[in-house]
Amino acid sequence: MKSTRRSAASAHSWLEVNRQTQTPFYLQIYERLRAAITAGTLRPGERLPSARSLASQLATARGTVDAAYELLASQGYVVGRGAAGTIVAPTLANVLSSRRPAAPNTPSQKAPARKPDTVAAIAPKPFQLGLPAMDAFPRTVWSRLATRRARELTLIGMSYPDPFGYQPLREAIASYLAVARGFNCSPDSIVITGGYQSTLAMIARAVLKPGDDVWVEDPGYTDTSRALTMAGANLVPVSVDEHGLDVAAGVARSAHARFAVVTPSHQAPLGVTLDLPRRLSLLAWAIKAGSWVVEDDYDGEFRYDSKPLPALKSLDERDRVLYVGSFSKVMFPGLRLGYLVLPDSLVDTFARVRHILYRDGSIFIPSVVTDFMTGGHFARHVKRMRQLYAERRGALARALVDAFADRVNIELQAGGMQLIAHLGDGYNDVEVAKRANAQGLAVSPLSPRSVENHRGPALMLSFTNIPVERARREARRLQEAIAI
Amino acid sequence: MKSTRRSAASAHSWLEVNRQTQTPFYLQIYERLRAAITAGTLRPGERLPSARSLASQLATARGTVDAAYELLASQGYVVGRGAAGTIVAPTLANVLSSRRPAAPNTPSQKAPARKPDTVAAIAPKPFQLGLPAMDAFPRTVWSRLATRRARELTLIGMSYPDPFGYQPLREAIASYLAVARGFNCSPDSIVITGGYQSTLAMIARAVLKPGDDVWVEDPGYTDTSRALTMAGANLVPVSVDEHGLDVAAGVARSAHARFAVVTPSHQAPLGVTLDLPRRLSLLAWAIKAGSWVVEDDYDGEFRYDSKPLPALKSLDERDRVLYVGSFSKVMFPGLRLGYLVLPDSLVDTFARVRHILYRDGSIFIPSVVTDFMTGGHFARHVKRMRQLYAERRGALARALVDAFADRVNIELQAGGMQLIAHLGDGYNDVEVAKRANAQGLAVSPLSPRSVENHRGPALMLSFTNIPVERARREARRLQEAIAI
Numbered sequence: 001m002k003s004t005r006r007s008a009a010s011a012h013s014w015l016e017v018n019r020q021t022q023t024p025f026y027l028q029i030y031e032r033l034r035a036a037i038t039a040g041t042l043r044p045g046e047r048l049p050s051a052r053s054l055a056s057q058l059a060t061a062r063g064t065v066d067a068a069y070e071l072l073a074s075q076g077y078v079v080g081r082g083a084a085g086t087i088v089a090p091t092l093a094n095v096l097s098s099r100r101p102a103a104p105n106t107p108s109q110k111a112p113a114r115k116p117d118t119v120a121a122i123a124p125k126p127f128q129l130g131l132p133a134m135d136a137f138p139r140t141v142w143s144r145l146a147t148r149r150a151r152e153l154t155l156i157g158m159s160y161p162d163p164f165g166y167q168p169l170r171e172a173i174a175s176y177l178a179v180a181r182g183f184n185c186s187p188d189s190i191v192i193t194g195g196y197q198s199t200l201a202m203i204a205r206a207v208l209k210p211g212d213d214v215w216v217e218d219p220g221y222t223d224t225s226r227a228l229t230m231a232g233a234n235l236v237p238v239s240v241d242e243h244g245l246d247v248a249a250g251v252a253r254s255a256h257a258r259f260a261v262v263t264p265s266h267q268a269p270l271g272v273t274l275d276l277p278r279r280l281s282l283l284a285w286a287i288k289a290g291s292w293v294v295e296d297d298y299d300g301e302f303r304y305d306s307k308p309l310p311a312l313k314s315l316d317e318r319d320r321v322l323y324v325g326s327f328s329k330v331m332f333p334g335l336r337l338g339y340l341v342l343p344d345s346l347v348d349t350f351a352r353v354r355h356i357l358y359r360d361g362s363i364f365i366p367s368v369v370t371d372f373m374t375g376g377h378f379a380r381h382v383k384r385m386r387q388l389y390a391e392r393r394g395a396l397a398r399a400l401v402d403a404f405a406d407r408v409n410i411e412l413q414a415g416g417m418q419l420i421a422h423l424g425d426g427y428n429d430v431e432v433a434k435r436a437n438a439q440g441l442a443v444s445p446l447s448p449r450s451v452e453n454h455r456g457p458a459l460m461l462s463f464t465n466i467p468v469e470r471a472r473r474e475a476r477r478l479q480e481a482i483a484i
Numbered sequence: 485m486k487s488t489r490r491s492a493a494s495a496h497s498w499l500e501v502n503r504q505t506q507t508p509f510y511l512q513i514y515e516r517l518r519a520a521i522t523a524g525t526l527r528p529g530e531r532l533p534s535a536r537s538l539a540s541q542l543a544t545a546r547g548t549v550d551a552a553y554e555l556l557a558s559q560g561y562v563v564g565r566g567a568a569g570t571i572v573a574p575t576l577a578n579v580l581s582s583r584r585p586a587a588p589n590t591p592s593q594k595a596p597a598r599k600p601d602t603v604a605a606i607a608p609k610p611f612q613l614g615l616p617a618m619d620a621f622p623r624t625v626w627s628r629l630a631t632r633r634a635r636e637l638t639l640i641g642m643s644y645p646d647p648f649g650y651q652p653l654r655e656a657i658a659s660y661l662a663v664a665r666g667f668n669c670s671p672d673s674i675v676i677t678g679g680y681q682s683t684l685a686m687i688a689r690a691v692l693k694p695g696d697d698v699w700v701e702d703p704g705y706t707d708t709s710r711a712l713t714m715a716g717a718n719l720v721p722v723s724v725d726e727h728g729l730d731v732a733a734g735v736a737r738s739a740h741a742r743f744a745v746v747t748p749s750h751q752a753p754l755g756v757t758l759d760l761p762r763r764l765s766l767l768a769w770a771i772k773a774g775s776w777v778v779e780d781d782y783d784g785e786f787r788y789d790s791k792p793l794p795a796l797k798s799l800d801e802r803d804r805v806l807y808v809g810s811f812s813k814v815m816f817p818g819l820r821l822g823y824l825v826l827p828d829s830l831v832d833t834f835a836r837v838r839h840i841l842y843r844d845g846s847i848f849i850p851s852v853v854t855d856f857m858t859g860g861h862f863a864r865h866v867k868r869m870r871q872l873y874a875e876r877r878g879a880l881a882r883a884l885v886d887a888f889a890d891r892v893n894i895e896l897q898a899g900g901m902q903l904i905a906h907l908g909d910g911y912n913d914v915e916v917a918k919r920a921n922a923q924g925l926a927v928s929p930l931s932p933r934s935v936e937n938h939r940g941p942a943l944m945l946s947f948t949n950i951p952v953e954r955a956r957r958e959a960r961r962l963q964e965a966i967a968i
Binding site for chain 1: 511512515519522523607618621623626627630631633634635636637639640641642643644645651672677678679680681682684685689694707710711714715716816817818819820821832835836837840841842843844845846847848849
């Protein structure tokens with residue numbers, strides 16, 4: 001076998017981009033630099049070539065290299081040093097220290113018994129979206145439960161699992177949904193999945209034909225659109241206003257879309273709630289068109305001014321809603337665990353798809369999560385996080401107001417895990433975010449989330465990983481970085 | 485929400501089949517009976533309606549109900565009692581004992597802390613294909629390693645994993661493949677997957693367009709064909725003879741198929757080895773046509789008369805082979821863990837597909853498997869199993885000869901986990917297997933594995949779970965059941 005990716009002989013020759021594939025150059029550059037860093041070819045503290053010289057060497061645009069460097073910075077692989085250029089993050093020294101650079105074309109002889117893990121170990125960066133409070137999870141409880149399950153390898157654990165996943169977990173989820181999300185379902189209609197993206201891919205396999213229309217929210221969650229596009233859907237962006245998805249606009253644009261993907265509790269990214277008239281008209285549309293509604297309830301548990309709203313699924317008397325839940329936000333993303341509640345009429349179809357195309361998922365993690373839920377730890381943790389997030393959200397909002405006065409407009413959402421800082425009209429939020437992230441922050445611009453329904457300029461800032469006592473410091477750091 | 489599946493009010497009303505879906509009736513009947521058994525609506529020892537009366541009630545063919553009952557019997561849910569009809573397996577009493585029948589439409593209030601698990605707990609049945617020796621896995625070692633990993637929940641374990649999977653496991657696999665399967669690859673070209681079926685689905689997502697031709701072996705592995713069909717492929721069955729896949733026949737039939745799926749080490753199900761001239765012509769075809777070869781090396785480790793052959797991938801100088809490995813056969817299927825070694829030119833494409841559609845897989849199981857491999861337990865276990873399987877294979881073959889004399893012709897394959905018992909020409913192997921399985925055995929008829937290249941009548945019998953001292957008893961049991 002050839003192994004062009006690892007031939008690190010001449011300077012930067014491993015950076016060679018491939019003009020035959022459809023992979024954007026910036027992703028190719030990113031991937032090769034990332035590999036070089038994790039392999040030790042580029043060492044912590046080492047300076048990367050300047051974007052200008054690398055662009056010239058690769059005969060590509062300067063902006064392409066910038067984009068790759070940004071992506072690396074956003075994941076903690078590199079840090080900007082202003083005029084001194086970009087260097088491999090010195091903090092990686094700890095996690096990479098005993099990793100030898102791999103010689104090209106020779107697999108390692110024998111891996112040492114316990115290798116330190118790679119850069120994923122880096123703590124969440126300030127303002128980073130989509131992560132729960134990583135410091136507040138009850139790790140000791142979890143480890144105790146996991147250890148108990150690990151002690152015994154049962155014949156069940158050794159055998160092929162049920163295609164819909166670990167039955168006791170499906171029962172625990174059904175109980176939880178009845179209490180916390182306001183609807184009853186049979187454990188037999190619940191499928192345990194590997195998280196949101198896989199669930200969406202599975203839904204596409206089961207109910208979508210290539211070229212079918214699918215409504216997505218505009219602005220919306222980028223990875224939803226990317227997954228559906230890759231699965232062959234024709235995306236129909238539907239505007240979101242202060243009442244949530246504009247159902248009439250969707251009907252006008254594509255009355256017979258195969259399904260709609262919505263985030264009714266706290267719309268991603270605007271945070272608005274799909275109001276009751278819209279909920280009812282969305283369901284009425286699905287019934288009339290014979291279409292489906294995919295409810296992505298990624299953080300419905302977190303609401304601060306009132307009790308969490310029941311899920312859209314609780315209104316679903318005609319069984320048109322596929323409810324998608326995830327443990328990534330209420331526990332932690334490394335679980336890679338989610339679930340899907342199916343309409344009865346789709347159970348057989350999904351049974352086939354699961355058995356033939358998604359026969360995955362060991363029962364170990366599901367069994368520990370079951371114990372975590374049935375032991376009461378899950379409900380307790382969600383309650384604690386609701387309290388903690390309310391505090392962190394308040395502290396960050398106050399700190400931002402102190403740091404920026406009226407130069408940004410802080411919008412608190414009723415729920416969720418982030419807030420929105422609106423910038424004055426003259427600003428380019430993509431550029432502003434770039435400045436912040438070059439300084440080790442992880443803020444996200446709002447405007448790229450829109451297809452036609454333009455919003456912004458604004459920054460999305462998560463508060464979940466900013467302890468109250470660090471809020472003022474991080475707000476000042478942001479203000480200094482973006483100088484607004 | 486409606487919940488028609490659970491409304492067990494009137495007798496057998498939960499058995500209602502749905503004439504609107506494309507799900508075959510027999511699968512619907514199977515699924516509903518299975519649900520009724522696991523829910524406790526039908527209790528261990530309880531008699532099922534006779535196939536004739538159920539067929540009449542559902543206005544379907546008697547054979548349809550028979551097929552559903554067979555499927556249930558093959559999985560241990562029911563057992564045939566001859567003239568006394570079919571009953572729910574009494575052995576289920578142990579595993580189902582504390583499960584309450586769920587009331588329709590009401591989720592359980594609170595699941596008990598540690599529920600006994602369901603029928604998956606049943607031990608492998610005599611002759612059942614595709615399972616390693618479940619009694620011979622070093623569970624104590626495994627539990628020790630798993631406990632060590634479970635004790636600490638690291639920040640890495642809590643975070644989103646690398647899209648290609650746990651890096652240390654990819655390194656351990658690369659080392660193993662170099663030693664055991666004869667080829668070198670970079671850990672960066674290895675993707676950790678959820679097992680064979682998911683891997684095939686992922687390959688289809690990455691390289692297949694709907695309607696593309698794909699070569700499959702004839703006879704072949706049924707679930708490969710089912711997965712590819714579901715993923716939109718147009719199957720091209722290519723005959724297998726004593727040299728393996730007839731490459732010239734494939735070229736004649738579809739010279740530009742997108743890829744071919746082959747089992748070169750021990751063809752599934754015939755057990756023949758793809759010989760060197762065929763290997764070379766298969767690779768030459770792929771190079772010329774710009775096509776890919778998917779090498780399913782599901783049990784390449786197990787060869788009894790000589791050293792295991794190197795993988796086809798070891799000849800792949802032009803990088804056209806996607807090598808698919810699995811831990812299901814060399815460790816146990818409950819791991820739900822496999823891997824895919826990619827040609828360099830496909831790494832970027834798969835990185836996109838993984839990130840967007842397959843962002844699944846916690847690192848827990850992969851981390852324990854890494855320790856199992858780097859600690860030397862894996863190599864030791866494979867070596868022990870090679871020895872054990874050789875013994876069990878020999879003992880079963882001798883016992884079958886004793887039981888059947890020359891009324892069946894036992895064909896030992898050079899490797900793999902099963903042998904083939906050829907029946908005389910007059911027999912219908914599907915019928916014979918049915919008779920055996922009604923008595924609690926799990927033999928598989930060969931003839932349904934063929935599309936055009938008809939083989940059989942024969943039975944495929946796995947020896948992996950039949951200890952030497954039980955071989956004579958099981959052989960006699962088979963002889964009595966099928967009365968040949």
